[in-house]
Amino acid sequence: MDLQPGSERSRFYAEYDWEYRVNTSSATVDWRSRLLGVFHSPYQPTEPALFHEMVAGLRIDFEEFIFVDVGSGKGRTLLMASDYPFRKIIGVELLPELARIAQENIRLYSSPKQRSFDLVSMCGDACEFQFPPEAAVVYLFNPLPKPGLERLIGNLEQSLKEHPRKVFVLYHNAEHEGILAGGQELRSTGGAHQYAVYASRSGAGF
Ligand SMILES: C[S@@+](CC[C@H](N)C(=O)[O-])C[C@H]1O[C@@H](n2cnc3c(N)ncnc32)[C@H](O)[C@@H]1O
Numbered sequence: 409m410d411l412q413p414g415s416e417r418s419r420f421y422a423e424y425d426w427e428y429r430v431n432t433s434s435a436t437v438d439w440r441s442r443l444l445g446v447f448h449s450p451y452q453p454t455e456p457a458l459f460h461e462m463v464a465g466l467r468i469d470f471e472e473f474i475f476v477d478v479g480s481g482k483g484r485t486l487l488m489a490s491d492y493p494f495r496k497i498i499g500v501e502l503l504p505e506l507a508r509i510a511q512e513n514i515r516l517y518s519s520p521k522q523r524s525f526d527l528v529s530m531c532g533d534a535c536e537f538q539f540p541p542e543a544a545v546v547y548l549f550n551p552l553p554k555p556g557l558e559r560l561i562g563n564l565e566q567s568l569k570e571h572p573r574k575v576f577v578l579y580h581n582a583e584h585e586g587i588l589a590g591g592q593e594l595r596s597t598g599g600a601h602q603y604a605v606y607a608s609r610s611g612a613g614f
Contacts, residue, residue: 430513432484453484478534479551483510493523507531535559541571549580568593572610579604
């Protein structure tokens with residue numbers, strides 16, 4: 409995905425920040441985080457229309473689920489997820505500066521559409537993240553290179569074995585989809601050309 413300053417897309421992204429008086433654009437990432445992003449995965453926020461298509465398309469009872477964004481950057485997805493009545497919303501971000509900005513965005517965000525108010529931006533390596541033993545929507549937008557994603561999905565699979573429950577994975581730009589497809593605990597349940605949807609087998613019947 410391109411994100412050139414002055415392009416239609418960058419104008420669209422800035423509109424989100426203007427509308428909600430937050431700072432989620434990639435254009436204003438400081439040079440240090442930008443440099444670190446080269447070694448990990450550069451910050452790029454999810455487009456609102458696509459996010460709502462993915463989440464609303466799940467057709468679940470949101471109140472049963474927590475939402476986890478793996479590699480949450482400045483937290484735009486956390487804000488957008490809070491327009492649904494998730495039990496709790498958790499972001500995990502490697503770069504301290506981005507995690508700090510996400511916290512500030514959570515504080516600033518105000519929308520008549522907001523339905524969930526328990527939001528947290530954590531700073532840490534998602535590969536070490538301990539998934540809470542709760543029904544969850546796990547969101548991935550290119551957060552990790554292949555080895556890191558293998559570790560993360562391995563941890564999720566182990567968590568599902570220990571605590572069978574309903575979990576959906578929304579994988580935006582599913583570059584390494586084979587990692588999810590190759591596991592034992594997740595199965596493909598749909599998607600579109602920009603994303604894939606997986607669900608836990610242990611949640612079968614929903
Ligand atoms: C493409 S951005 C997605 C941002 C956000 N999820 C969204 O959709 O708006 C990927 C993010 O993953 C973060 N990241 C990269 N490696 C990570 C790791 N090991 N643990 C946590 N976050 C990581 C990057 O710093 C970046 O902010």
